[in-house]
Amino acid sequence: MFKKIVLNGTFCLSLTLSFCLLAQDKAPAVNNEKGNKNLDIKDINxxxxxxxxxxxxxxxxxxxxxxxxxxxxxxxxxxxxxxxxxxxxxxxxxxxxxxxxxxxxxxxxxxxxxxxxxxxxxxxxxxxxxxxxxxxxxxxxxxxxxxxxxxxxxxxxxxxxxxxxxxxxxxxxxxxxxxxxxxxxxxxxxxxxxxxxxxxxxxxxxxxxxxxxxxxxxxxxxxxxxxxxxxxxxxxxxxxxxKKEYALVAGSFEKLKTVPDDPAANSAVGKFYCFTRGNWEKGLPLLAKGQDEKMKQLAGDELKNSVEVPEMTKLADGWWALSEERDYRLNQNELRRRACFWYDKLLPSLASLEKIKVEKKIELACSSFGIKRSSLNLPKGAVLAFNFEKNTIVKIGATPIISDLSGQKNDGIIHGVKFVKGAAGDAAEFNGKDSYIEVKDSKTLALDASLTVEMWLNPLDFSIRRNPYNKCYGGEGTMTIEVSGAINFFTGATGKDAEGGYMGASSSKALLPGKWSHVAVVRDQKANRIAWYFNGELASETPFAMEVKASKLNILIGKGYAGAYSGMIDELAIFNRALSEKEVKDLFNMGKKSQSF
Incomplete structure (x- = not known):
């Protein structure tokens, strides 16, 4: 958010320099200038x-x-x-x-x-x-x-x-x-x-x-x-x-400067970071040195960084049990949120009744946050799903977060995006300048095999090339809307945004300004093709035999290397496989009926 370039009193694009591509259409050289780093909620500015x-x-x-x-x-x-x-x-x-x-x-x-x-x-x-x-x-x-x-x-x-x-x-x-x-x-x-x-x-x-x-x-x-x-x-x-919350623990901050192992001060500051700021990475080491024995034990267990199912289950159940105790009711939502952090990690390894039990706990926690969390209407393989409903947005500290409905916990950090009436319920509205949603890179988003990216788009401006979805044009893939209204999907073998080593596949069909269109791009590594679907119908196919390399870049929705997106986006989902034509058609029909997944 808040990124503009001023030259002679006028906001302008960065210097545009052309370069050679291994693509059918050239990738532009404009607006964004920064290298992408892994981003945690604690790093938000x-x-x-x-x-x-x-x-x-x-x-x-x-x-x-x-x-x-x-x-x-x-x-x-x-x-x-x-x-x-x-x-x-x-x-x-x-x-x-x-x-x-x-x-x-x-x-x-x-x-x-x-x-x-x-x-x-x-x-x-x-x-x-x-x-x-x-x-x-x-x-x-x-x-x-x-x-x-x-x-x-x-x-x-x-x-x-x-x-x-x-x-x-x-x-x-x-x-x-x-x-x-x-x-x-x-x-x-x-x-x-x-x-x-x-x-x-x-x-x-x-x-x-x-x-x-x-x-x-x-x-x-x-x-x-x-x-x-x-x-x-x-x-x-x-x-x-x-500032008010900080004032309550300012004395504890000062105490830690001279007595870093003071249990009471560690507890107070640790709770401030975990519960008020939502910064568990910073707060856990403090809780592990604190005077609250129950939190001290759980925080210490977390710091062991175990990836074993029994240990993660112990952590999830431990935070949940703590949220149920009378002495911790004031922080119940924050404790349940932490429990859900671990339950989400456990879900893929659970089956049958145990999975249902955990899902119900997550639903209960989400309802207390005012979130509706469900992925029942999605085809299998979803690794990210935003329906952009207002009730899927929460604040962690002062930061607005949109919840990932895929169950993979790829939540998005909201920067200046407005939420308005969309194709199915609410939609995200981007101003074409400094509004976007950022999703931290994760293992589930490092898609170097087949994938599908689908969404509803209602663009407002085609004066420059723009990115409604941007991961890595030399890696997992990036969507670029051309000035003609057609969309290119750039993907490649370098795992980074750099000259060479990528190619583009055009949708052929064009978006219309001020009109909703459902688009889906399917990169099918087994069939060696990239397919574009417009409103449930196959629009184009491009041969593709390149070996894709995953990047470390974050996903940006509503902005990218070419330019910030101007318009609305609704019902966006990413899958770790190539959806069939029928599955794409079903997603289109669901949105056409104004049904949100």
């Missing part, structure tokens, strides 16, 4: 550039070299160079690029920033020169008024050097304020400050978070951006709740 998450656009200038990749793999970050050495490096860069520095043209300076950021990633440079390139990239992005470029450069800098990312970002955004004279620039600045808020919140810096949110509000008002103002108001409500 509103501004993806601050989080350094998302999917990377196949722009030649931005495709990392092997050396750049090696830099990112280094576990230990580099120290910031000494001032005198850094000044010499900056002077050297400005001397080499003196002619371009003379230009006052924003586009020239923006191109210079892109070039510098590319150079900064090269390991062949000394640390001082690398850091200098990062700093000069940031300065030139600021000169061009490109807030998103600044955020990206800071994210890259933070991945290599030890910096205080929050303070660094605040300083650079402040330097941009004098350039924010038009509404688009002011909106971009507001969104960037909202990202700082989110990053501060994740680090329990509530006073700083309030300050950043106030700055976001100021620039949203200047931009007369009512949608953004409404979103900031909601963020403020969440912040006030979290």
């Amino acid at each position: 509103i501004l993806e550039d601050l989080n350094d998450v998302g999917q990377k656009a196949p722009v030649k200038a931005d495709v990392p070299s092997e050396k750049a990749v090696e830099v990112r793999k280094v576990v230990s970050k580099l120290d910031v160079p000494e001032d005198d050495v850094l000044k010499k490096s900056i002077a050297g860069i400005r001397d080499v690029y003196a002619e371009k520095y003379k230009s006052s043209d924003a586009k020239v300076r923006h191109d210079l920033a892109v070039e510098f950021l590319s150079e900064a990633k090269k390991k062949e440079h000394t640390p001082a020169v690398q850091y200098a390139f990062f700093m000069e990239a940031i300065q030139n992005y600021a000169y061009a008024g490109d807030v998103a470029g600044i955020m990206k450069a800071i994210g890259e800098l933070d991945s290599v050097f030890r910096i205080n990312r929050i303070e660094f970002t605040e300083k650079e955004l402040a330097s941009c304020e004098k350039y924010a004279k038009v509404q688009n620039d002011q909106s971009a600045l507001a969104e960037a400050y909202a990202g700082c808020y989110s990053l501060a919140l994740e680090n329990d810096l509530y006073d700083a978070a309030a300050k950043y949110l106030n700055s976001a509000s100021i620039y949203a008002k200047k931009a007369n951006n009512n949608d953004l103002m409404n979103e900031i108001r909601e963020l403020n409500k969440d912040m006030l709740v979290l």
Whole structure:
């Protein structure tokens, strides 16, 4: 969410560079610029550039070299160079690029920033020169008024050097304020400050978070951006709740700084992270050192990371039993949610009455969250299913989550998506800018054999190429809507978004603006083909004999490497096999009757 690029006061696409494909149609080089990282609910921030998450656009200038990749793999970050050495490096860069520095043209300076950021990633440079390139990239992005470029450069800098990312970002955004004279620039600045808020919140810096949110509000008002103002108001409500809860345990946080093994403080802070923030990874080690013996035992068992069915059953039953006890009723929903986390993992290994028993527990828990959870109407093999009904959405901490109805627990993190009347019940509405749903990569989504992706689409705009569904165009697959309205499915053998090693299969038939269409793409590895279905009917077949390699990228619904999707999506499901024509037809007929799965 909140990702725009500003150039001369106008939001624009990233630099478009063409490159060769092993496909029938070219894959574009536009909007998104970030490498995709595994994302947990604990890592959620509103501004993806601050989080350094998302999917990377196949722009030649931005495709990392092997050396750049090696830099990112280094576990230990580099120290910031000494001032005198850094000044010499900056002077050297400005001397080499003196002619371009003379230009006052924003586009020239923006191109210079892109070039510098590319150079900064090269390991062949000394640390001082690398850091200098990062700093000069940031300065030139600021000169061009490109807030998103600044955020990206800071994210890259933070991945290599030890910096205080929050303070660094605040300083650079402040330097941009004098350039924010038009509404688009002011909106971009507001969104960037909202990202700082989110990053501060994740680090329990509530006073700083309030300050950043106030700055976001100021620039949203200047931009007369009512949608953004409404979103900031909601963020403020969440912040006030979290700030109040944090105040109750602030003393325990302080205690742990001097007495890290204090049982009472560990219990208080552990419960805050697990129950209030929904961050069990951070909270469990604290609960395991706490004074509550029952939670201490369960947390300790979790930290053993057992994948054995008896141990997972013990954990699921243990958290559930705790939720039933009178002393834990205040946290019943959170405890049941944790039990369901383990029950979901167990379901594939259960059979008969035991499976029914667990499913009923999950249904009971979901009903207490206000969730309707069912996958009875889906063909077998579903690994992800969103019907986009409002009652499948819950909040974990301040984060809205949409529940996966497949039973595989591939829940989605919602970024700015609205839910409106759709093809069958509610649907997700995407604004074509910064709204999307993100699903963390998992073993069940690493589909390197046959698969099916189906959904209802109601697009609004074909002015640029857009991605309603994006995993990896060099791996499991990505859908790209062409300006003609036809859809390409790109998939490949590299397991990453990079030049070469993939091909595309066109739907031939085209979507219509403002009209609902059911689409399904089937990659059948046994039959060596990719088939497209439109409204239950076979639309095209493309021979496909490539060996697919799974990626580590997250699924993005409503955005991708080509462009953000504008329109509605309903009844989206992914299957780990090739559905038959009849099964696709049945899914179409179900939606046609306004029936949600």
